[in-house]
Amino acid sequence: MEIHVILGAWYEKEKRDLPWRNTSDPYKIWLSEVILQQTRVAQGTGYYLRFLERFPDIFSLAEAKSEDVLKIWQGLGYYSRARNLHETARFVASHRNGEFPDIYSELLQLKGVGEYTAAAISSIAFNEVQAAVDGNVKRVISRLFSVREAINSPEGLKTINALAREILDPENPGRHNQALMELGAGICLPKKPRCINCPLNGICMAIKENRVEELPLKYGKAKVRNRFFTYLIIRQKEKIWLKQRGAGDIWQGLYEFPLIETQSQCTINDYPSLLSEYLGAKISEAQINRISDPITHKLSHQNLRCSFIHISFPGDTSPSQIPGAAISIGEFGEFPVPKLIERYISTSGF
DNA sequence: AAGACGGGGGA
DNA sequence: TCCCCAGTCTT
Numbered sequence: 001m002e003i004h005v006i007l008g009a010w011y012e013k014e015k016r017d018l019p020w021r022n023t024s025d026p027y028k029i030w031l032s033e034v035i036l037q038q039t040r041v042a043q044g045t046g047y048y049l050r051f052l053e054r055f056p057d058i059f060s061l062a063e064a065k066s067e068d069v070l071k072i073w074q075g076l077g078y079y080s081r082a083r084n085l086h087e088t089a090r091f092v093a094s095h096r097n098g099e100f101p102d103i104y105s106e107l108l109q110l111k112g113v114g115e116y117t118a119a120a121i122s123s124i125a126f127n128e129v130q131a132a133v134d135g136n137v138k139r140v141i142s143r144l145f146s147v148r149e150a151i152n153s154p155e156g157l158k159t160i161n162a163l164a165r166e167i168l169d170p171e172n173p174g175r176h177n178q179a180l181m182e183l184g185a186g187i188c189l190p191k192k193p194r195c196i197n198c199p200l201n202g203i204c205m206a207i208k209e210n211r212v213e214e215l216p217l218k219y220g221k222a223k224v225r226n227r228f229f230t231y232l233i234i235r236q237k238e239k240i241w242l243k244q245r246g247a248g249d250i251w252q253g254l255y256e257f258p259l260i261e262t263q264s265q266c267t268i269n270d271y272p273s274l275l276s277e278y279l280g281a282k283i284s285e286a287q288i289n290r291i292s293d294p295i296t297h298k299l300s301h302q303n304l305r306c307s308f309i310h311i312s313f314p315g316d317t318s319p320s321q322i323p324g325a326a327i328s329i330g331e332f333g334e335f336p337v338p339k340l341i342e343r344y345i346s347t348s349g350f
Numbered sequence: 351a352a353g354a355c356g357g358g359g360g361a
Numbered sequence: 362t363c364c365c366c367a368g369t370c371t372t
Contacts, residue, residue, distance in 0.1 A: 032367085033367070035367090036367040036368095037364065037367070037369075037371095038355090038356085038357095038361075038365085038366055038367085038369090039356090039357085039358090039367080039368095040358075040361060040365090040366050040367085041357085041366090041367075042358090042359085043357080043358060043366085044367085045364055066362090075356090075357075076356080076357075077357045077358090078355055078357090078368085079356080080354095080355070080369080080370075081355095081357085081369085084369085084370095091354030091370045111369095112368095112369070113372090114368060114369045114370080115368090115369090116367075116368060116369090117369085120367070132367080134366090134367045134368075135365075135366060135367075136366085136367065137367085152371090156353085167370095178367085181367050182367095184367085185366090186369075188367090190365060190366090191360085191361070191364085191365095192361090192362075201370085206365095251355080253372085256367075263370090327366080
């Protein structure tokens, strides 16, 4: 199914009831968009309601004293927004007979109305097919398509804008834009996104590639990805288990011990369930010989926190679920392994 | 392309 | 503390 269909249905069901969503008055939509520039809904809502109470239409705003406009704005920050709002109101009132511009290109000429706000107003108030790309949308799109470029670089922005236009709902651009933003504000969060509740989690490229936490990329600071590895050094008599790494990740083709990767540093308490799940067998504590202190291994683009758990099976039987294959310890030197593994073995032994 | 512009809230 | 928020304007 098309993205905008899923998204639209989700939005109808989950959208918040916000005061500016029950109007098609461009004055009110314009006001809400300006207030919400770099401002959270929770912070802006009270200002929106008080502003409208004091200046219910564009003429009352146009006739107001600038001190009174700023007074209402007091505490909200970015006060140029209030000045531009006032100036634009006077312009529209005097030069356009109070009629708000109704197309993107003209909205863009207004003071304080940039690309995002022009697209938002034209799509929401006038149903013009324009993609409104704000911080939420940049994040959602970059994850949805696993965009490799930084979202604050010119190329990255071009990519995001192009994708935003592609997935736009031509029948309902305003609703679609708001749905994308709603998703970014409530589900596709900067940190700890709630992918489990996301209507698009089945088609999200970042989820598929396990890159949700590191996206969106930002130019300026080198984003180093943190990963948490727990290696299982599994021995039975003179045998030890190794596993070859697959494509699409570091160390492709090299060998290492069976590995459990977690999203965060796991503690001693996590191991029993983690191990039994991974090996498909109950691991009694007696079989765990040693757990190393975590080692940090730095790659240019990743920080690896690695722990090693030494496990032995004294008898002749071992779980059949162990990933990889058992080799004799004597053959270990014949297998290519990452530096990290080599270093650990040379200092700690098997 | 980079900096200025605010204040609040969450981790 | 740091990051980010329904961005825009200026240099």
